[in-house]
Amino acid sequence: MSRSLPKKDFGGRRAAVLAGIRRAAGAPAVVLGASFTGFGALVHQTGLSVWHALFSTATGWAQPGQVALFELYGLGASILVIGAAVTLTSVRLLPMAVTLMPLVRAPGTPRWLYYLAANWVAVTTWAFAMRDCPRMPAAQRLPYFLGFGCALWGVSLAATALGFALAGAVPLPVTLGLVFINPIYFMLMTAADVRGRARILAAVLGAAAGPALYLLTPDWSLLLAGVGAGSLGFLLGGGFRRRV
Amino acid sequence: MAETPDWWPFAVILVGAAATYVWRGLGVALSGRIDPDGRAFEWAACIAYALVAALVARMIVLPTGPLAETPLADRLGATALSLAVYFLAGRNMLWGVGAGVGALTLLTWY
Structure with a gap:
């Protein structure tokens, strides 16, 4: 499982892209592959087609948001509610992009390339890039990130199709297991990186509010729980007093 | 949803994609100009x-689709096992997910 950290200098941009791809072909690919297999299986359960699942992974590669979208769509929620929920779920990508970009910036890189690269900013790619990139020459960091991100993106697309195909072909208990991957994975991801009193409180309150509000208003419950429990956790957990 | 066009x-997925990319693009535009540890970010992180x-x-306690047919006790048991294995295995994501998913599959097999 533990892979040796990459060398500081790959010798060139092309080699850096390949190094990024190699880095992805291990634990990150397996974990993300499992998660997107679950996503594919989940889309199968909503009655939509494999093309919808693939289109989602291709255009809006950000897991909890994708699952929220299909869950809400399945409930018949309006496009406004779905858009707002996905927007709020994806806010976490902003600080990631803000902190990653200065790290991968290099002279002579066209500006549009950063905006393209931003498409692959996600929890996994961000965490690996933040750890690996400082060890490399500036010119090799963005190529490395692109190689890493695109490899995981490709794995995600294949896994989405695989999960969709499996959900219709394997015995029901296995399908149930596949659909169960996403909630379990998100729960562990949250448990893994939630830090600070305010965020922990927000997550605990959200977990309690989610099912309770769902009984009152299925399609609005996610938004209400997110904004309500998140704000309450922020206030009670001392978010206002936070200075860094 | 038979009346909705193909x-x-x-269109819904594209709206979702746009709602996702907005933050990534904004992050590039603002990088180096705002403090990612400020209060507004903290509030946004809490909401997320x-x-x-x-x-x-909600997906575990009140699932939609075929998962709704499984007993709540099975889902909660599998969830608890997943958390326990994840931490006992030294925060290993694969072991944690595998334990939870395997447990639910086995519990519902018979």
């Missing part, structure tokens, strides 16, 4: 965590 799900936690809890 392209409608694609609460929303994902609400989604996870």
Whole structure:
């Protein structure tokens, strides 16, 4: 499982892209592959087609948001509610992009390339890039990130199709297991990186509010729980007093 | 949803994609100009965590689709086992997910 950290200098941009791809072909690919297999299986359960699942992974590669979208769509929620929920779920990508970009910036890189690269900013790619990139020459960091991100993106697309195909072909208990991957994975991801009193409180309150509000208003419950429990956790957990 | 046109799900997915990319693009535009540890970010992070936690809890406690046919005790048991294995295995994601998913599959097999 533990892979040796990459060398500081790959010798060139092309080699850096390949190094990024190699880095992805291990634990990150397996974990993300499992998660997107679950996503594919989940889309199968909503009655939509494999093309919808693939289109989602291709255009809006950000897991909890994708699952929220299909869950809400399945409930018949309006496009406004779905858009707002996905927007709020994806806010976490902003600080990631803000902190990653200065790290991968290099002279002579066209500006549009950063905006393209931003498409692959996600929890996994961000965490690996933040750890690996400082060890490399500036010119090799963005190529490395692109190689890493695109490899995981490709794995995600294949896994989405695989999960969709499996959900219709394997015995029901296995399908149930596949659909169960996403909630379990998100729960562990949250448990893994939630830090600070305010965020922990927000997550605990959200977990309690989610099912309770769902009984009152299925399609609005996610938004209400997110904004309500998140704000309450922020206030009670001392978010206002936070200075860094 | 028989009345919605064929392209409608694609439109919804595109809206989702735009709602996702907005933050990534904004992050590039603002990088180096704003403090990612400020209060506004902290508030946004709290909302994001609460929303994902609400989604996870709802998917486990009150799932839609075929998962709704499984007993609540099975889902909660598999969830608890997943958490326990994840931490006992030294925060290993694969072991944690594998334990939870395997447990639910086995519990519902018979």
